[in-house]
Amino acid sequence: MSVQLAGRLAARADEPLGDRCPMDRALQLVGNRTSLLLLREVFYGVSRFDALVKRVGVTEASAAQRLRELVEIGVLAKEPYKEPGQRTRYAYVLTEAGHDLLPVVLALVQWGARHTDGPAPRMRHADCGKPISVALHCAADHDVVEDDVIVG
Amino acid sequence: MSVQLAGRLAARADEPLGDRCPMDRALQLVGNRTSLLLLREVFYGVSRFDALVKRVGVTEASAAQRLRELVEIGVLAKEPYKEPGQRTRYAYVLTEAGHDLLPVVLALVQWGARHTDGPAPRMRHADCGKPISVALHCAADHDVVEDDVIVG
Numbered sequence: 001m002s003v004q005l006a007g008r009l010a011a012r013a014d015e016p017l018g019d020r021c022p023m024d025r026a027l028q029l030v031g032n033r034t035s036l037l038l039l040r041e042v043f044y045g046v047s048r049f050d051a052l053v054k055r056v057g058v059t060e061a062s063a064a065q066r067l068r069e070l071v072e073i074g075v076l077a078k079e080p081y082k083e084p085g086q087r088t089r090y091a092y093v094l095t096e097a098g099h100d101l102l103p104v105v106l107a108l109v110q111w112g113a114r115h116t117d118g119p120a121p122r123m124r125h126a127d128c129g130k131p132i133s134v135a136l137h138c139a140a141d142h143d144v145v146e147d148d149v150i151v152g
Numbered sequence: 153m154s155v156q157l158a159g160r161l162a163a164r165a166d167e168p169l170g171d172r173c174p175m176d177r178a179l180q181l182v183g184n185r186t187s188l189l190l191l192r193e194v195f196y197g198v199s200r201f202d203a204l205v206k207r208v209g210v211t212e213a214s215a216a217q218r219l220r221e222l223v224e225i226g227v228l229a230k231e232p233y234k235e236p237g238q239r240t241r242y243a244y245v246l247t248e249a250g251h252d253l254l255p256v257v258l259a260l261v262q263w264g265a266r267h268t269d270g271p272a273p274r275m276r277h278a279d280c281g282k283p284i285s286v287a288l289h290c291a292a293d294h295d296v297v298e299d300d301v302i303v304g
Binding site for chain 1: 154155156157158167168169170171172173174175176177178179180181182183185188189192194195196197206207208209226249251252253254255256257258259260261262263264265266267268269270271272273274275276277278279280282283284285286287288289290291292294296298299300301302303304
């Protein structure tokens with residue numbers, strides 16, 4: 001059982017795919033664990049630097065560096081806010097490219113809940129209460145199995 | 153717009169989620185770039201050590217270490233094979249837990265194809281030729297938007 005490669009991806013022989021692979025390019029941008037934990041928190045509605053640092057459990061320096069990268073690559077945007085008597089601070093919000101990472105984040109949640117030891121939160125639909133899964137969807141609504149996926 | 157947290161995940165205040173988060177546990181096991189590139193190749197039907205090394209473009213030592221880890225955590229299994237006149241070698245195949253990583257791999261492919269510069273292979277269904285996407289699926293077949301996802 002395997003995914004089928006077509007086109008240029010299939011033509012390659014023994015040389016590395018490297019940057020021709022969009023998964024590799026994605027990992028180079030957002031594949032860092034701290035980056036993904038920060039994005040998880042922003043998906044969960046956390047936006048302020050101090051709260052992000054606490055919830056992810058990293059140093060301020062590490063969070064600042066990763067947040068700067070995520071802003072640079074266009075996954076997060078900084079929005080200024082100001083509380084009375086304080087200097088201007090910034091909140092982090094997802095851009096469109098950031099929101100598009102939801103399937104990545106939830107696919108990892110789903111796999112971790114199924115295949116690792118520890119609390120296994122379930123995903124469900126607010127409207128109807130039924131389970132939500134991250135799955136392959138065919139535009140013609142067919143069921144999709146691994147062997148029937150062509151990438152190319 | 154944000155995903156809703158429920159139950160124990162919502163109850164937490166400012167302390168890190170840490171290992172209570174299945175995404176973090178997943179990243180600790182398979183979140184390494186080399187590991188995911190190796191898994192990508194196994195999904196694409198590559199199984200032998202030498203071919204995996206070449207296609208991923210890492211050193212033999214690095215590939216060997218990551219493959220050993222992936223076997224240890226139960227994502228890959230080693231199958232012995234023997235060619236005439238050669239010593240026994242091992243091929244790497246996905247276990248059930250490994251196959252369950254397909255949405256993670258393809259969600260990264262999908263995001264990278266949309267939001268990074270470079271070749272953007274498309275995913276399509278072998279049976280009907282229509283596009284395949286990695287998407288949130290409600291068991292009651294409702295369309296799912298980010299705000300309507302409850303994790304908890």
